[in-house]
Amino acid sequence: MAAARGSTGAKSGAKAKIPQLKWTEARPAPVVLISGPEGFLADRASQAIREALRAGETELEVHDIDAAGYAAGELFTVASPSLFAEPRLIRVEAVEKSSDAFLADAKRYLEQPAEDTTLVLRHAGGQRGKALLDLVRGGAADGVEVVCPEIKKDQDRLAFAQAEFRRLGAQITPGALRMLVAAYAGGIGELAGACAQLVSDAGTRLTEEEVGHSTEGRVETNAFKVADAATAGRAADALVLLRQALSTGTDPIPMLAALNMKVRAMARVFGAGGSSGQLAKELGMAPWQVDRAQREVRGWRESDLARCIDLAAETEWLLKGGSRDPEYALERYLLFVARRGREVGRAR
Structure with a gap:
């Protein structure tokens, strides 16, 4: 394995508390645990980490691992330094369905994380892999956790949509915002897409009339x-x-x-x-x-x-x-x- 950043060790750091960040605050760290059931937010967080790493290094290596179908040794293979020693981003999906081999290798990796490598662990919920998560949350490898809770309440969905319009540089009236959220009652990925499409079609100053045209007949x-x-x-x-x-x-x-x-x-x-x-x-x-x-x-x-x-x-x-x-x-x-x-x- 590559030279270590400094052995934080799972045992010595077990009592430490790691930062728990909102999905909008996602940032690189030696290990990033993205937890919670909201897949869309998790994807956004993972994308933000990738963009932050690429902003500092255009030659970033990106590797994707499926924890459910993981074969022993795969993590250490992709974490090994390349010929030109480019920084690496390793994204591991479905940790909640991980194989025994992945859990064993991941625990070993936390004892001596690779230099210039960001390991992102995506865990959607459940008990599978809990011991690994406890190690990360306990401070192993100086990690951080990005929490992505499910967005169900109307007030939370309104706040999410409002934030989307701010991100897009658009303004929307309160009544129009409520109309849009009521029309797109499914996943927030669909709601985010509706926000982007509305701005693309109708501009950055949105009222009930523009929303009415775009959502009529949805419910x-x-x-x-x-x-x-x-x-x-x-x-x-x-x-x-x-x-x-x-x-x-x-x-x-x-x-x-x-x-x-x-x-x-x-x-x-x-x-x-x-x-x-x-x-x-x-x-x-x-x-x-x-x-x-x-x-x-x-x-x-x-x-x-x-x-x-x-x-x-x-x-x-x-x-x-x-x-x-x-x-x-x-x-x-x-x-x-x-x-x-x-x-x-x-x-x-």
Whole structure:
């Protein structure tokens, strides 16, 4: 094996505590343990380590090892110095499924890590390989741990998406952010891809309108179907769809944002003359948007439409803490739109 950095030793460092970093803080170290179930974050962390090493040395050697199919001695072979002594990055996947041979070799490696080598161990969770992880966490080989927990909570997903837009140099309104996160309820890799695609398609200043165009139809019972039913005057259908969506945990804010987007479009075309092409240029809308808004605004009176816009602002306030019953406030606004301006009760 290559000359050691200095034998930290698993035994002597067993009681030491290593730094535990967020995935955004990932950095090279003699040994980097990337732990946790969130594969997308783990990939990002591993990529950041590689980029950091390449920034200092363009001739970086990169080796990938599958711990599950590992053959004895493989780690020491790739860790041996090359003819030109380039620095090495060794990435080991599936440590949670590792063979006995890998666990034995990895423990030996920690006793005397190779010079100019970064060993990245990816462990997605479970008990397999726990003794090896305990050695790393105990301080063997001066390692660090990058923790990649699963992102499930809405607030965490919102924070992740917001960070993605900051990374992309983009700004997005709170309502648009909620709409996007609600539409992409799967893995965060898909959500990150949606953020990047949205910036690529619509630019760096994003509102509910841009998000609405990119996400319409993504969810079976979603904000856009509710809004479409309401603006088409189908009050009963809109109310059923709304209650179905809320019962499955959909945030009311994206519902409101989708409805507001359509109401604003109706207000813009109300009383306007000219072809859809001409109006599209004047109003900064697509011709199909003009046509749809003109269909949806039929039967509205100007005073009722003005009241609808006021009610939209009032409903937003009620949804954000101004009412003990925000769902009722949203239903009231929805029915006001569906009934083209007929008042429905009073907010509680």
